[in-house]
Amino acid sequence: MYSGASNFVTTTDTAFAVIIGISVIFLVGITATMLWFVYRYNKKRNPVATQIHGSNTLEIVWTVIPTILVLIMFFYGWSGYSPMKKAPEDAMKVRATARMWSWLFEYENGIKTDTLYIPVNKAVALDLISVDVIHSLYIPAFRVKEDMVPGKTNKMWFIGQKEGDYELFCTEYCGLSHSYMFTEVKVLPQPEFDDWYAAMADTSKQSAVAAKPGAAGKRLVQINGCLACHSADGTKLIGPTFKGLYGKAHTVITGNSEREIVADDDYIIKSIYEPNEDVVKGYVKGQMISYKEQLSEEDIAHIIEYLKTLE
Ligand code: CUA
Numbered sequence: 001m002y003s004g005a006s007n008f009v010t011t012t013d014t015a016f017a018v019i020i021g022i023s024v025i026f027l028v029g030i031t032a033t034m035l036w037f038v039y040r041y042n043k044k045r046n047p048v049a050t051q052i053h054g055s056n057t058l059e060i061v062w063t064v065i066p067t068i069l070v071l072i073m074f075f076y077g078w079s080g081y082s083p084m085k086k087a088p089e090d091a092m093k094v095r096a097t098a099r100m101w102s103w104l105f106e107y108e109n110g111i112k113t114d115t116l117y118i119p120v121n122k123a124v125a126l127d128l129i130s131v132d133v134i135h136s137l138y139i140p141a142f143r144v145k146e147d148m149v150p151g152k153t154n155k156m157w158f159i160g161q162k163e164g165d166y167e168l169f170c171t172e173y174c175g176l177s178h179s180y181m182f183t184e185v186k187v188l189p190q191p192e193f194d195d196w197y198a199a200m201a202d203t204s205k206q207s208a209v210a211a212k213p214g215a216a217g218k219r220l221v222q223i224n225g226c227l228a229c230h231s232a233d234g235t236k237l238i239g240p241t242f243k244g245l246y247g248k249a250h251t252v253i254t255g256n257s258e259r260e261i262v263a264d265d266d267y268i269i270k271s272i273y274e275p276n277e278d279v280v281k282g283y284v285k286g287q288m289i290s291y292k293e294q295l296s297e298e299d300i301a302h303i304i305e306y307l308k309t310l311e
Contacts, residue, residue: 005166006142007159011080013143018076022069084144087157091123098128098135098148098170101177102225111200112223116168116185118160119193128154136172139185145171160187176238177228217306220299224291232310238287240280246307252278253285268307269300 003009041047094116097104105116118124128137130148137156138145146156160166169182188196221227221242229238240250245263252261254277261267261278270277272295275288295303 005160005162005164006139006144007161008080008084008143009141011076011083015073015076015080019073022073084157085155087125087155088123091125091157092118093125093127094118096126096128096137096148097131098137098174098181099131099225100133100175101170101181101228103168103181103183104223104225107197109197109201111197113200114222114225115183117193117196118185118187119190120160120163120187122190123157123159125155125157128156133174134172135170135174135181137168138171139166139168141166142185147172160185163187163189180228180237214302214306214309217302217304220295220303221306224294229287239283242307243310245310246304251281253281254278265301265304268304269297272300272303 003013093108095106096116097106103114103116105113126137128146128148130150132150134150135148136145137148139158142158142160144156144158146154148154164187166185166187167182168185170178172178174181221232226242231237231241232243234241234243246268247263249260249262251258258281263271267278273290273292275290276285279285
């Protein structure tokens, strides 16, 4: 499957096939020998035991053959693995951030997205960052996988060799919505990628997109990973859904007391900056961190515009 999707597919699949091949030969051989012994040395056949006092030939055979097999597996494993650790100098750098439970990709010109866009046949080097717990970035079609550990920057690189969309997901259990932590890699022809890259970097074009009500807010919600916990369609996730949230009355719990609030601008700002102050009834306190660092009041104004579109 996905042959040639990245530069690591052939070497990884070869190592896998060699190890599987050797394992299958042993499985069949050992099972056949075992069945033969069950038959040959059955009590009904009155087997006679032979005492053997050492055999140099046998000892050499069963030392040398397994050593050769292990070295063959090591050779294919190592020659496939070690190039994965050396990214070419001219690779395009992207910073990949994982957080419960979504992805953020930042390019050198400041573009932020929740989907990884890359040009075909170009080396891409990812810096892997986690802001909370251990995640792991996995692109099965590319045969690459690497843990993302808080406080440490891990590396990964690859060349997407075939245009198309490929799954990218978290493969380290990281909490309740781990299974929602997936996105896509989009491998584009170079000119198409260049257009996308320039358009995303050009803020004048972005404001043309943002002319649609709530579009800027929608983008902020996507790249900040809000949708991992707050659905836009009414589905109940870890946090309250955004659909029909704005302007409605909600019961919140502040400390030990309950009260009614209306989800107006002030409440939305407070719920993003101090999410554990007034917790909407029916939801667990402490699930969300403050987004004061990530979102300015101007950003939140855009998000409010977006929330207003979700009636
Ligand atoms: Cu992140 Cu599982």
